[in-house]
Amino acid sequence: MQTRQDNSKIKLAALIVAPLISLALxxxxxxxxxxxxxxxxxxxxxVMAVWWITEAVPLAITALLPVVLFPLLGVVDGKTISAMYxxxxxxxxxxxxxxxxxxxxxxxxxxxxxxILIFFGISPGRILMGFMFATAFLSMWxxxxxxxxxxxxxxxxxxxxxxxxxxxxxxxxxxxGLLLGIxxxxxxxxxxxxxxxxxxxxxARIANIIFPAMPEISFADWLVFAAWITFFMFIAAWLLLxxxxxxxxxxxxxxxxxxxxxxxxxGKAKPEExxxxxxxxxxxxxxxxxxxxxxxxxxxxxxSQLFANPGFINDGTVAITIxxxxxxxxxxxxxxxxxxxxxxxxxxxxxxxLLFGGGFALAKGFVDSGLSIWxxxxxxxxxxTHPMVLTSVIVTMMSFLTxxxxxxxxxxxxxxxxxxxxxxxxxxxLLLMIxxxxxxxxxxxxxxxxxxxxxxxGSGYIQIRQMVKTGFLLNxxxxxxxxxxxxxxxxxxxxxxxxxxxxxxTTMIGNG
Numbered sequence: 001m002q003t004r005q006d007n008s009k010i011k012l013a014a015l016i017v018a019p020l021i022s023l024a025l026x027x028x029x030x031x032x033x034x035x036x037x038x039x040x041x042x043x044x045x046x047v048m049a050v051w052w053i054t055e056a057v058p059l060a061i062t063a064l065l066p067v068v069l070f071p072l073l074g075v076v077d078g079k080t081i082s083a084m085y086x087x088x089x090x091x092x093x094x095x096x097x098x099x100x101x102x103x104x105x106x107x108x109x110x111x112x113x114x115x116i117l118i119f120f121g122i123s124p125g126r127i128l129m130g131f132m133f134a135t136a137f138l139s140m141w142x143x144x145x146x147x148x149x150x151x152x153x154x155x156x157x158x159x160x161x162x163x164x165x166x167x168x169x170x171x172x173x174x175x176x177g178l179l180l181g182i183x184x185x186x187x188x189x190x191x192x193x194x195x196x197x198x199x200x201x202x203x204a205r206i207a208n209i210i211f212p213a214m215p216e217i218s219f220a221d222w223l224v225f226a227a228w229i230t231f232f233m234f235i236a237a238w239l240l241l242x243x244x245x246x247x248x249x250x251x252x253x254x255x256x257x258x259x260x261x262x263x264x265x266x267g268k269a270k271p272e273e274x275x276x277x278x279x280x281x282x283x284x285x286x287x288x289x290x291x292x293x294x295x296x297x298x299x300x301x302x303x304s305q306l307f308a309n310p311g312f313i314n315d316g317t318v319a320i321t322i323x324x325x326x327x328x329x330x331x332x333x334x335x336x337x338x339x340x341x342x343x344x345x346x347x348x349x350x351x352x353x354l355l356f357g358g359g360f361a362l363a364k365g366f367v368d369s370g371l372s373i374w375x376x377x378x379x380x381x382x383x384x385t386h387p388m389v390l391t392s393v394i395v396t397m398m399s400f401l402t403x404x405x406x407x408x409x410x411x412x413x414x415x416x417x418x419x420x421x422x423x424x425x426x427x428x429x430l431l432l433m434i435x436x437x438x439x440x441x442x443x444x445x446x447x448x449x450x451x452x453x454x455x456x457x458g459s460g461y462i463q464i465r466q467m468v469k470t471g472f473l474l475n476x477x478x479x480x481x482x483x484x485x486x487x488x489x490x491x492x493x494x495x496x497x498x499x500x501x502x503x504x505x506t507t508m509i510g511n512g
Contacts, residue, residue, distance in 0.1 A: 011056045018050035026073075037369035040073040045371075045413065048362060052409040059409070060351035063358020066365060075369050076361075084364050085357030088316035089205045093356065095319020096195040097348050099280060100142040102326050102340050106272045108280075109138060109150050114263045117154075122256050124174060124246050129238055131155055132181045136189030136234055140196045141284060143349075144186040148452040151182045152459060154262070159461070161258055162251075170249045176466055177245025179456040184237045184474065186452040187441050192230040194222045194315065195287075199411040202356065203437040206363040206412065210372065210419045211429065213504040217494070219287040219315045220302075225493040229438060229485050236477045244470060271332040272339055283322040287315055352408075359412025372420030382425055387498055390427070391435050392483040394418065398439035399475050403449045407440040426501040430494050435486045442478035444471030 022043035032038045044065060051062040067085075071078040103109040113134040120130030131151065138147045159175045190197030194204055200222065207214055290313065291302040304310035326340040366372045382390060402410045415433050422429035443449035445468050447457035453471075456462060491498060 011054050014050050014054035014056040018047045018056070022047045032370070032374060035370055037073075037075050038371050038374050040075050041070075041365045041369040041371040044069045044073070044075075044365065045362060048358070049409070049413055058351065060354035060358075063354045063356075063361075066358060066361035070361070070365050075365050081361050081364060084209075084361040085354070087205060087360070088314045089201045090353055090356055091316035092195060092314075092319045093198075093201055093353065094348065095283075095316065095321075095323040096141065097143060097146075098323040098326060098340065098345060099276075099283060099319070100146050101344050101347055102276050103142070103280065104146065104150065105340070105344050106270060106276055107266060108273045108276050109142070109147075110154065111263070111266055111269065111273065113138065113151060113154060114259060114266070117158075118256065118259045118263060122259070124251065125242050127158070128178060128181050128242055131178060132185040132234065132238055135182050136185040136192075136230065139186045139189035140193045140230075141280070144190045144197055145451040145455070147189075148182060148186045148455045151186075152179065152455055155179060155182055156459065157262065158258075165258075166247075166251045170247060170251065172247050173245045173466075174247050175461050176463075177241040179459055179461055180245075180467065180470055181237065181241050183450070183452040183456040184241070184444055185234060187444070187450050188230055188233045188237060191233070191438055191441050192223060192226045193287075194219050195319075197441045198352065198356065198408045199437050199440040200226075202359050202408060202411045203415060203433060205356075205360050206415045207419070207429070207433060209360065209363050210367050210416060211505055211507055213507040214429075214502075215495075215504065216291070218291040218302075220289065220291060221493060223288060225434075225485075225490050226438065228489055229481055232481045232485070233442065233474075233478060236481070237474055240470065240473060240477070275329060276326070276339060279322055279325060283318060286318045286322075290315065290318060355408055359408060362412055363416045366416035366420070372416045373423065375417045375420045377420075377424050382421070387427060387431055388483065388487050391431060391486060392479065394432055395435045395439040395479050395482050398436045399442055399479055402440045402443040403446045403475075407443065407450060411437055411440045423505060428496045428498070428500075428502055429505055430490070430496055431486070431498070434490060434494070435482050438482045438486075439478065442475065442482065444474045444478075446471070 025039055025043045025046065029039050029042075031042065048062055048065055051057055051065075052059060056062075066076075066081050067078070070076040070081045100109075103112075116134040116137070117127070117130040120126045120133065131154075135147055135151050138150075155178055159171075159178065162171055162174075187197065191200070194200045194217075204217060204222075207217070286303070289300065289302055290304050291310070302310070304313045307313060323340075327338055329339045331337040331339060385393075398410065398414060401414075414436055418432040418436055419429050422432050441450070444453070447454045447464070447467065449471075453467065457464075457467065490496065496502075
C-alpha cells in the first residue's frame with residue numbers, strides 16, 4: 001500500500017514539475033538564439049520523457065503531446081505531425097498482431113509450443129531448451145507480451161507436474177530458471193525480426209524519417225543480420241540459466257508422456273488451425289523474400305520484382321493482405337463465423353500504436369527543428385573515438401537505461417540524438433543507431449525493463465534479487481555480442497564502410 005502511495009506522489013510530482021522545467025527552458029534558455037525551435041523541441045521532449053518514465057499519465061496520452069505542442073510552438077505544422085501517427089510500419093505491426101490474435105483464437109500458438117517441447121525431451125536441460133526455443137521462435141513473429149502470456153501458463157502447469165513427481169526439494173530453483181528463460185528468450189527472439197519487438201519497428205521508421213535517402217532495410221536484411229545476435233544470446237542465456245538453476249539432484253519419474261498428455265488435451269487440429277498455420281507460414285515467407293537480399297556472391301531476388309512497381313510494395317502491404325484474408329475465410333466448425341472477427345481484433349493494443357506514433361512524431365520534431373544536429377554538435381568531441389568503442393559505450397548506456405524506462409520510449413528518444421551525433425562526427429549513422437535499438441530489447445535485470453520480465457515476475461516464483469543477479473550477467477553478454485556482431489557482421493549486411501561517411505546521410509543536413 002505504501003508503494004502505491006509513493007508511486008502516486010511521484011506521478012503527481014512529475015505531472016507538475018516536468019512542464020515547469022520545460023516552461024523555464026522555453027522562457028530563459030538560450031540554446032540557439034538564431035533558432036528557438038531547438039529549445040521548444042527540447043522542452044517538449046523533456047515533458048514526454050519524464051511522463052513516459054513515470055507514467056504520470058498513460059503512455060499513449062503522452063504520445064499525443066506532439067499533435068498539440070509542435071503546431072502551437074511553430075515547430076511542425078499540424079497536418080505534417082499528424083501524418084506521423086500512421087505509416088506502413090504501423091500497418092506492419094497491426095497486421096502481424098492480427099495474425100497473432102488469430103493464432104490465439106484457434107489455440108494454434110499453444111499447439112506449436114507444446115509440440116516443440118515434446119520434440120526436445122524431458123531432461124532439465126532439454127525442457128529449458130524447449131521452452132526457450134518455443135518462446136524465442138514465436139516471439140520472432142508475435143508480440144513478446146502475447147507470447148510470454150501464452151507460455152507462462154504452460155510452464156506453470158509443467159512446474160506443478162514436476163513438483164508433484166519429483167518434489168519441491170529436488171526441483172530446487174529450477175522453476176525460477178524456467179520462467180526467466182521464457183522472459184529472456186521472448187526478448188531475445190524478438191530481436192531477430194522487424195516485427196518481433198517494438199524498438200525494431202521504431203528504428204526502421206525513425207531512420208527513414210531522419211534520412212529519407214537511406215537505402216531501405218527490409219525484413220530480410222534485418223533477419224540476416226539480427227538472427228546471429230539472437231543465436232548467440234540464446235545460447236548464452238540457456239547456458240547461464242542452466243548453470244545457475246539446474247536441479248541439484250537427478251530427476252526420477254518424469255516421462256515424455258506428461259507433455260503428450262498436455263498436447264492431447266488440445267484434441268485433433270481443427271481446420272481453422274491448419275488454415276491459419278498455412279497463412280502464418282505464407283506471411284513469414286513473403287516477408288523474408290519480398291525484396292530479396294544479397295550477401296557476398298549470394299543473390300536471391302525478391303518476389304516483388306514480379307510487379308510493375310516493386311518499390312510500392314512493403315512489409316506492411318504483406319501483413320495487411322494476410323490480415324484481410326483472415327477476415328474473409330469462413331470457419332468450418334463455427335457456422336456463420338470467419339477465421340477472424342472484429343471482437344477478437346478489438347484486443348489489438350491501440351495504445352502501442354499511439355505510442356509508436358508519438359515516437360515517430362517526436363523524431364520528426366527533432367529533425368525539423370534542428371535539435372538532432374544541435375545534440376550531435378555538443379558531442380562532436382567524440383569524433384576521435386574508435387567506432388567499436390563508441391558502439392560499445394552506446395550499447396552499454398542503452399541497455400541499462402532501458403532497465404528503468406520503456407524500451408520503446410527510450411529508443412524513440414535516443415535514436416534521433418544518435419543520428420545527429422553521427423552526422424556531426426561523420427560516422428555512419430547505422431553503426432550507432434542499430435546497436436542502440438538492439439540494446440533496448442536486451443534488458444534483463446528488472447521486472448519493469450520489459451513486459452516479459454514483468455509477467456514472469458508476477459508468477460510469484462521469482463525473487464527480485466534472482467532476476468537482478470541473472471539479468472546483470474546477461475546484460476553484459478548482450479553488450480559484448482551486440483557490439484561484436486554489429487561491427488564484424490552488420491557492416492557486411494548493411495554495406496557499412498567504417499572509414500567513410502555515406503552520401504545518403506548528408507540529406508539530414510539539408511532538412512535540419
